[in-house]
Amino acid sequence: xxxxxxxxxxxxxxxxxxxxxxxxxxxxxxxxxxxxxxxxxxxxxxxxxxxxxxxxxxxxxxxxxxxxxxxxxxxxxxxxxxxxxxxxxxxxxxxxxxxxxxxxxxxxxxxxxxxxxxxxxxxxxxxxxxxxxxxxxxxxxxxxxxxxxxxxxxxxxxxxxxxxxxxxxxxxxxxxxxxxxxxxxxxxxxxxxxxxxxxxxxxxxxxxxxxxxxxxxxxxxxxxxxxxxxxxxxx
Amino acid sequence: xxxxxxxxxxxxxxxxxxxxxxxxxxxxxxxxxxxxxxxxxxxxxxxxxxxxxxxxxxxxxxxxxxxxxxxxxxxxxxxxxxxxxxxxxxxxxxxxxx
Numbered sequence: 001x002x003x004x005x006x007x008x009x010x011x012x013x014x015x016x017x018x019x020x021x022x023x024x025x026x027x028x029x030x031x032x033x034x035x036x037x038x039x040x041x042x043x044x045x046x047x048x049x050x051x052x053x054x055x056x057x058x059x060x061x062x063x064x065x066x067x068x069x070x071x072x073x074x075x076x077x078x079x080x081x082x083x084x085x086x087x088x089x090x091x092x093x094x095x096x097x098x099x100x101x102x103x104x105x106x107x108x109x110x111x112x113x114x115x116x117x118x119x120x121x122x123x124x125x126x127x128x129x130x131x132x133x134x135x136x137x138x139x140x141x142x143x144x145x146x147x148x149x150x151x152x153x154x155x156x157x158x159x160x161x162x163x164x165x166x167x168x169x170x171x172x173x174x175x176x177x178x179x180x181x182x183x184x185x186x187x188x189x190x191x192x193x194x195x196x197x198x199x200x201x202x203x204x205x206x207x208x209x210x211x212x213x214x215x216x217x218x219x220x221x222x223x224x225x226x227x228x229x230x231x232x233x234x235x
Numbered sequence: 236x237x238x239x240x241x242x243x244x245x246x247x248x249x250x251x252x253x254x255x256x257x258x259x260x261x262x263x264x265x266x267x268x269x270x271x272x273x274x275x276x277x278x279x280x281x282x283x284x285x286x287x288x289x290x291x292x293x294x295x296x297x298x299x300x301x302x303x304x305x306x307x308x309x310x311x312x313x314x315x316x317x318x319x320x321x322x323x324x325x326x327x328x329x330x331x332x333x
C-alpha cells in the first residue's frame with residue numbers, strides 16, 4: 001500500500017538522528033482525514049483560535065466584574081489606580097509588545113525553515129516574557145510594602161476603603177491570572193525552542209510554533225486592555 | 236498558507252503599536268472627563284486589531300477563523316451588554332409629573 005510505504009519511509013527518516021525532515025515525503029504528507037497539508041495547517045490554527053475564544057470568555061468574566069464595580073464606585077477606582085505605577089506598567093506593555101514582535105519574527109523564520117533564527121527569536125521572546133514577570137513581581141512587592149494587598153495587609157486610610165479594596169482585589173486577580181498565563185506561555189515557548197533546536201520543524205511543518213505564537217499574542221492583547229483599565233483611570 | 240507577511244510589515248506594525256502606547260500614556264495626562272476612558276479603550280481596541288490582523292495572521296486566515304474570532308467578541312458583547320442593561324437601569328423610577 002502506498003500509505004504504508006510513506007509511513008515506513010517517514011519512520012525511517014525519524015530514526016536517523018539530526019537529519020532535516022524537508023523531504024518530498026514530508027511535503028506531500030498529511031494526516032488521513034485531511035484533503036491536503038494546507039487544510040491540516042488551517043485546522044490546527046482554527047483549533048487554537050477556538051481555544052483562544054474560550055480564553056477571551058475566561059478573562060471576560062473578570063473584565064465584567066471590573067466594569068460593574070468601576071461603574072458603581074468610580075472615585076474609589078480612580079483613587080486606587082493612583083497607587084499603581086503608570087510608567088512601570090507602560091514599560092511592561094512595551095516589553096510585551098516587543099515580545100509579540102519577536103514571536104511573530106520567530107514564526108516568520110519557521111516559515112523559511114531557518115533553525116538558528118527561530119531559536120534566537122524564541123529565546124528573545126522568553127527573555128522579554130521573563131522581564132515582564134520580573135517587573136510585575138517588583139510591582140507586587142512594592143504594593144505589598146505599601147500595604148495595598150487585600151487578604152494579606154490591606155490598610156488604606158483614604159476615602160471609601162472597602163471600595164478601594166475592591167479595586168485592588170480586581171487588580172491582583174486580573175494581573176495575577178494574566179501572569180499565570182504568561183508563565184504557561186513562557187514554558188510553552190521554551191518547549192518549542194528545544195524542539196526547534198532539535199530540528200523538529202521545517203518549512204513544511206512548524207505548526208507548534210504558529211500555535212504557541214497565537215497564544216502568546218492573545219496574552220499580549222489581554223495586557224493591552226488591562227493596562228489602560230487598571231493603570232490609567234483618571235481621578 | 237497564503238502570502239507570507241514580510242519582516243518589514245511586522246516591524247511597521249510594532250512601531251505603530253509603540254506609538255499608540257505612547258499616545259495612551261500622553262492622553263492620560265489630560266483631564267478629559269469620560270473621554271479619557273473612551274480614548275484609552277479605543278486605542279487599546281486599535282492595538283488589539285493590529286495584533287490580531289498582522290501578528291496573528293487573521294488577514295490571511297480562512298473565513299472559519301474569522302467567524303471564531305468574531306464569535307468571541309459576539310459572546311463578550313452579550314456578557315457586557317446584557318449585564319450593563321441591568322446595571323445602568325438600577326435607578327428609582329419617578330412617576331411623571333411628581
